[in-house]
Amino acid sequence: MVGSPPHAVDLAALIAATMLPFASFLAILVATRGRPRLSAGLSIGSVTIALVCSIALLALNFQLAAPIQFSTRLIASSGLNIPFGFLLDPLNLLMIVVVSTICFLVQVYSLGYMAGDPGFSRYYAFMSLFTWAMMSLSLSASLLQLYFFWELVGLSSYLLIGFWYEKFSATQAGKKAFVMTRAGDVAFFIGFLLLFIHTGDLSIVHLNSRAALAGISPSFLTLSALLIFGGIVGKSAQFPLLTWLPDAMEGPTPVSALLHSATMVAAGVYLFARLFPFFSMSPVAMSVFLAIGTISMLLASTMALVSRDIKRVWAYSTISQLGFMIMALGAGGYFAGVFHLTTHAGFKALLFLCSGVFIHRYETNDIYELSRLGARRMLVPMVSMVLGAAALSGLPPLSGYFSKEAIMGSLSVLPDPVWLAAGLVGVFLTAYYSFRLIFILLLPGESEAPAGAPAAPAHESDESGHKFQDRVMALPLIILSAVTVILGFFATPLKHFLGASLTARGLAGTEASSWPHMAALALAVAGVSLAWIEFGRKGAKQVGFVDRIPSLYRLFSERWYIDRFYGLLVNVVVDRGISRLCYQNDKKVIDGSIDGICEGTVESGRVVAFLQTGMVQYRLLAMFAVLVLLALYFYY
């Protein structure tokens, strides 16, 4: 089911876009570790080319009718024929543009943010690795290939979260992220292997066609869909594997912006959209996805209500926004999910990068502390942040508004109103927590120390370098703000672009009534207002309504005890339970029995040695006796 014949230009662009970052990764690791500037140049150069290539590809193929596939067979082992190559369709054209744009911006931003770090080269190497893996992931033609890069993306996430490896919490968070996503990936792995065993082909185009799955029983289809969804749960930090993402904020902020909000975690959602026709063939699985999306969205929103850490607030909001996307996709709103993915990548990266500016300057993550130190005086980041938060809350005319509208629209066509209600609650909570943060930052509370000390002590001294850094860091903010503002208006062309491929497969987008839009907007405004009342207005105590209910507060700040549960699982069940049991079994039972046998042999030898004093004559006597007895025996 290969679409149009491949074009040489496309292929060249694809290869350039994917392989150059990999080349720069290797080059940095092998050759230029000692030269940070050169490393950064290599990395940014390669990502720039990737960006240009992807935009060119998008432009060239904007009128794409059927997906294009370039593939070769990587391993041609018997019983294992897996195509390896590129697939080009609207979804991944959009995705590579998003990925390369954010990668480019973040890498530029990092020039300022990471300046002077001893691991500067390493940072750019890992960034290139990530770019390569993420681009290739988006362009994968088969599930196996996708899994391949899926894991590599996880690896770069691990390496980047634990980038400051001397910090215990960072390495811990990296490990946690890797292991938790791994747990999901294992499900994914089993899922696609099962699928492979039953269909004999892992090509995405093939899986998405109805004909390929005709011979498979629905229950099996549901099973494999659920298993593959396990990978999505892990990667996109959905319930129940959601706790790694907030911890992943231990990494450098640009990393959080790139991997843990805009692109990598969105890979899960991307996979969902990628296999959307496949998933939608199993209604049971779809409703499970919808439920999981909803649960994660609500849980994460509540966690965001009480966090004091600026990055964690955004991390929770990332989870909840990803939940939104999965809800939308689960509800059948393909365009809504993908569009929200796109807009979210823009504004969430923006929010993180703004926070990064604050953190870089004031070296704290605590929002109250930032506010006290005078974060609001930094104009560009602050304005961008407000824009981003507004987009996040779904206020018009920013991009988030349009995508949220679309999501509400797709939720509203569901027969059961529960999902829509949950979505609306989510909208309200989102608006509330984002503006809670904004208002706290804008208005230092009266209880806080006087804001008269706009101290940024560490960086005031060397002005020129500082200026450069500031500019380099401000540029992406401005670009992203612009994107946030205007992206919403591209909803219709994008819908056509994406819808073209979907209608081609007979899955029409759904149209919705208009009242949910109104309700969502109203609730968003309500959320902002509540935040204003509690935090923004003059004389506000800056105490949220959740803070007043201690048990709820504790529940939320303990992340619904999910982390405790995993901690318990790992410490008690795995470490002190199974592991210790196995270890003791190894030492005591297996080794013990072997040593016992050995010692028994030695001991019995000793006993026998005691019987015969080692005197040669006794042995001779024994020999003789035996001979005689043998003679007797043979004689009779």
Add this chain to the structure above:
Amino acid sequence: MTLYGILFYLISAAVIAATAMAITRKNLVHAVVYLIISFFGTAMLFYLFGAPLLAALEVIIYAGAIMVLFLFVVMMLRAESSHESVFPPIQWLPAAFFCLIYVLVATAMSVRTPGMNVPLKMLTASPRQFAVYVFEYHWFSIEVVSILLLLALIGALNLGAGKDAGSDGEPTDYNTDPAGEPPAAAGSGQPGRRSNRHGVEDEK
């Protein structure tokens, strides 16, 4: 019963008696001397059985060389009468018991096996016949045996030289015997072996 038969029984009785005396002597020199008598008797048996060459060799090597070697060692080490309890009951009682059974079984077996009671013929293998036979059919074994003897020579030399080598290698941990002994010990081994070797080679 022929004269030869009577001779056989007489000689056998003498051999057994001498051996019995030999193994019960406390004084080792006596034991060795009794054994020499026993070997002389054996040589006569050989002659009786038509093996004159072997009889001669028996006298030369066994009674001559080997027993003299024993005597050398016994005398050199002044071990004529050791302090041993000659027959500790824990050893000799079972030994005697089993020996008795053995002899009984052996007797019963050899008497009752058919074809064993035919009197032996009188035949003699002259040394020439014997030598021709040996070197025609068993020349390789002779070579092997000569290598064995050579190895024994080397081994005994090495063991005998142990004390001289001890001064450079391991510390002298054994007792302070007179220094004159080791060469004597080495010397005691050599002539015996040499004569053995010569004894064999002479026959060629």
Add this chain to the structure above:
Amino acid sequence: MIVPFSNVLVVAGILFALGVFCTVARRNLIMIVLGIEIMLNAASIVFVGAALHLDSLDGQTFVLFILAVAATEVSVGLAIIVYAFRRTGSFDPANFNLLR
């Protein structure tokens, strides 16, 4: 015409038993080696007798080899005894139990 072969066997058997007895019961290294000589001797008698009995010279040839082996064994064995005596000052086999 001399005696039947069984009588030769009996005589050799008695000699062999005496040798075994000597080897096993006497607590003196030299006597042990002496006992072995007796046993070899008994075997030689059987071989010579068998040569006559079977009318084959192989038996006699074997005695030749036994002589050589006996000579070897005695020379090495006595050398070992001398060596052992020098180390421990004793002929008692009960003293040589390092292998225990």
Add this chain to the structure above:
Amino acid sequence: MQMEPASFPFLSAILLSCVVGMLTIMLIPEEKHRLIKQVSVVFSGICLLLTLYVFFAFNRKLGGLQFVEHVSWIPSLGISYFNAVDGFSLPNILLTGIVFFTGVLTMWELNTRVKEYFALYFLMVAGVFGLFMSMDLFFIFVWYDVSLFPMYLLIAVWGTTRKEYGAMKLTLYLLAGSALILPAIILLWAKSGLDTFSFVSLMHPGLFTPEVQKFAFLLLFLGFGILAAVWPLHTWSPDGHVAAPHGVSMVHAGVLMKIGAFGILRVAIMLCPLGWIYWAKFMAVLAVIGIVYGAFVGLMQTDLKYVIGYSSVSHMGVVCLGLSTVTVAGLNGAVFQMFAHGIMTALFFSSVGYIYDRTHTKMIPELGGLSRIMPVASGFFIMAALAGMGLPGLANFWGELVVFLAALKVYPLFGVIAVLGLVVTALFMLRVVQKAFYGPANPRFAGLQDVSLWLGTPRIILAAVLLIVGLCPSLLFNVIRTASVPFMNGLLR
């Protein structure tokens, strides 16, 4: 089976390069350490080149047995010097060549009893090579023991932690293994009635009755399984790994354990296919237990080498699982995994060797923060750990993928459990990396040098192999397939 005689006895040349190397080393005076090492590098280099040649000259279209050398040795017993390679042994021979060479380089800084070390090392490797290329059951057994005995000395003399215990345990276990193998081989020899040990003659289907096959397979599986560290028989391997000097650990974990798996494949499976099918489920159970169990025990370890040792148990479980599936894919994956695991563990031990030589400790809590002090050296270790987790792009991924694919097809439940073992593996690998290499640098090691280019060569080679094979798995799969496909076709017919 197709046989392609050798134009030049390359396989014997490989063996000879080991033996001649050993003899040459023995002729060099003890004090000339440098010369001994240079000679070792030269001879192992020749050996590596020869194996590379054989690997690439192997005709992938033709398959079957190639580079055949056949000289009758004891015709009355049917023993012949019969060497050949096929798709199963070729990756292992290449693996041995690589690990051999890098193992010599890893021990470049050895200073005690250099001559004896390298002579024994060469002897051991000669045994390994012989085993992989021999097509005569008798010789397989002989080579097996030739490779084992030097191991005892190498561990007992040059080892580190509890070396006498480790060496003795290892030797006893492995001898127990050979005590199981020998009767089985003799049984097969006797029951065949062909009066030959030649593998090719014994491989005729229907030669052995099912009962004989079942019995002989069990004996062979347990015997070779000890060497392959199949689950309840595995405890020698971590102790042995830990006790052995690094270069020996590399060969030990990298190659010797493969001998076990290879023996199961070559002798047990190929000669007793009915026994194989009969016991397959049993094998699978042991393999799955091994995979999960090894990972869990690995979690508890505090010694770097013990961690690797238990990871080997887990990974060899994967090999065994592949063998137990009775499918082409399973065999392919198992052989691939043998290769990948060999390279990976060699990289592990080589890195640990370097680190241990510098820090004089391999206790994880004492290391801490090595990444700051020697980023390159720890980078190699981390790479090996990533490979051990089955990360795509490195060789192990493909082996595990194919094995799990086969396992899920044949034993869905076991397959799932085994795949879940991957999570635990990831957990313990990452834990080790975190505790030993991340965190604040230990001031005790502040002055230590990072690895130089020359001393890093073995690790560079191993890492490159991991990467190349990881990115281009068909390099190996194409070879393995030439043996597995005809074999399974013959079996099914």
